[in-house]
Amino acid sequence: MMQINQPISMLAGLSPKEFMQKYWQKKPLLIKGAFKDFKPVLSRAELFELAESDEVQSRLIQAKLLDGKTQWSVYHGPITGRGKPSFSEEAWTLLVQGVDLVNADAARLLREFRFIPDARLDDLMISYASHRGGVGPHFDSYDVFLIQASGQRLWRIAKQKDFSLKQDTPLKILNHFEAEKEYVLDPGDMLYLPPMYAHDGIAVGECMTYSVGFRAPKSDELAREIFLRLSDDVQDLIGSKLYSDPDQMAVTTPAQIPLELKHFAMSALAQAIDRPIIFSRLLGEMLSEPKDHVWFQSSVPAPTKVRKGAHPFPSGIRLDDQTKMLYDEHFIFMNGEGWRATSKDKTLMRLLANQRTLSREELTNASEDAVDLIRNWLDAGWAHPLQMLTKQALNKG
Ligand code: SIN
Numbered sequence: 113m114m115q116i117n118q119p120i121s122m123l124a125g126l127s128p129k130e131f132m133q134k135y136w137q138k139k140p141l142l143i144k145g146a147f148k149d150f151k152p153v154l155s156r157a158e159l160f161e162l163a164e165s166d167e168v169q170s171r172l173i174q175a176k177l178l179d180g181k182t183q184w185s186v187y188h189g190p191i192t193g194r195g196k197p198s199f200s201e202e203a204w205t206l207l208v209q210g211v212d213l214v215n216a217d218a219a220r221l222l223r224e225f226r227f228i229p230d231a232r233l234d235d236l237m238i239s240y241a242s243h244r245g246g247v248g249p250h251f252d253s254y255d256v257f258l259i260q261a262s263g264q265r266l267w268r269i270a271k272q273k274d275f276s277l278k279q280d281t282p283l284k285i286l287n288h289f290e291a292e293k294e295y296v297l298d299p300g301d302m303l304y305l306p307p308m309y310a311h312d313g314i315a316v317g318e319c320m321t322y323s324v325g326f327r328a329p330k331s332d333e334l335a336r337e338i339f340l341r342l343s344d345d346v347q348d349l350i351g352s353k354l355y356s357d358p359d360q361m362a363v364t365t366p367a368q369i370p371l372e373l374k375h376f377a378m379s380a381l382a383q384a385i386d387r388p389i390i391f392s393r394l395l396g397e398m399l400s401e402p403k404d405h406v407w408f409q410s411s412v413p414a415p416t417k418v419r420k421g422a423h424p425f426p427s428g429i430r431l432d433d434q435t436k437m438l439y440d441e442h443f444i445f446m447n448g449e450g451w452r453a454t455s456k457d458k459t460l461m462r463l464l465a466n467q468r469t470l471s472r473e474e475l476t477n478a479s480e481d482a483v484d485l486i487r488n489w490l491d492a493g494w495a496h497p498l499q500m501l502t503k504q505a506l507n508k509g
C-alpha cells in the first residue's frame with residue numbers, strides 16, 4: 113500500500129498527504145528532478161507508430177505565422193507518415209491520448225499517482241513537439257501533472273480569471289494571456305497545475321511531455337448519465353402504477369393540467385431517485401466503465417476443472433492494465449459491472465481493487481463464489497494469472 117505520510121522526491125520532498133493539503137486543486141507546484149534518470153516509455157519512432165494505429169486517439173497541431181498572426185491547424189489521427197511534417201520543421205506537435213491503455217510502462221507510471229483516487233484518474237497523454245511546438249495558451253478543466261520526458265520545454269503559466277477564447281481557431285486558445293511565471297523543464301522535471309490555470313508549453317528544441325490527467329466530472333454530466341441509467345431500470349424500481357382520479361371533478365378549463373397528475377409524476381420521480389443503494393450501483397458502474405476503444409484479451413486457456421483440494425489460482429492474479437476496479441460501501445465494480453460481495457469476500461475484493469494484485473496466499477480462503485467470479489474475469493481478460501504477460505507486455509516484446 114502507498115505510504116501517504118512519507119516524503120517523496122516525486123513531490124519535491126512533500127508527502128502525498130502534504131501535497132494534497134497544500135497544492136492539489138489549489139496552486140501549481142514545480143518539481144525539479146521529480147523522476148531520477150527518467151526513461152521515456154516510448155521512443156519518438158514508437159510514439160509515431162502508435163499514432164498511426166486506431167487503437168489510440170491522436171492529434172497533430174501546427175502553428176503557422178500568416179501576416180504576423182498565428183494560424184492554428186488541427187488534424188485528427190490516425191496520423192500517417194505522409195500526414196506528418198518533417199522533424200526539421202518548427203512549431204508542430206503530435207499528441208497521443210490514453211497511452212496507459214496500450215503500454216505497460218505507461219500504466220506503471222500512472223500507478224505512482226495512486227495517492228489520488230482512481231475514480232479521478234483519466235489517462236496518460238504523450239506529446240512530441242518540434243522546436244517551438246505547442247498547443248498555444250489555454251486552460252484545462254483537469255488537474256494535470258506535466259512530466260518532461262525528453263528535451264526541454266518552457267512553461268509559461270498564469271492564474272488569470274479571463275477565460276475568453278479566441279474566435280475562428282480550431283483550438284481552445286486564450287484571447288488574452290500574460291504569463292506570471294516561467295519555468296524551463298528538463299527531463300525528469302514535473303509541473304502540477306490545478307484546473308483552470310492558464311498555461312502555454314513551448315518546446316525548446318524537440319521534446320516530449322507526458323500529461324497525467326485527472327478528470328473532474330461535471331455535475332450535469334453525472335446527473336445526465338445517472339438519469340439515463342436509471343431510466344433503464346425505472347419499472348423495476350417503482351413498478352408501473354396506473355394514475356387514477358376517482359375524485360376528479362367536472363372542469364370548465366379542460367386545457368389545465370390537473371395538480372394531482374403533477375403530484376403523481378413528481379412522486380414517481382422522487383421514488384425512482386430516492387434509492388441510495390441503486391444510486392451506489394449506478395454511479396459505480398458508470399465510473400468503472402472502460403473507454404470506448406478498450407478491448408480485453410484473455411491470457412488463459414479455456415476453463416478447465418480444478419482438481420479438488422488444489423489451489424484455484426496457484427500463481428496469484430493481477431488486474432489487466434485496462435481494467436477499472438472500484439468499490440464503495442455496498443458494491444465492488446469492474447469495467448462497468450457491479451457486484452454485492454459478502455462480508456468475507458468484500459475484504460478480499462477491496463484488497464484486489466487497491467493492490468490490483470492478489471497473491472496465492474491472499475487467495476487461499478476465497479469463497480466458491482469469489483473463485484467463480486475471478487475465473488470469469490480471467491476468461492474475459494479483465495485479470496490475468498500473476499506470472500503471465502499481459503497483451504501490452506506481449507505487444508511490446
Ligand atoms: C502538451 O503536451 O503540449 C499539452 C499539454 C497541455 O498543455 O495540457
Ligand code: CO
Nearest residue numbers: 250251252311
Ligand atoms: Co493543458
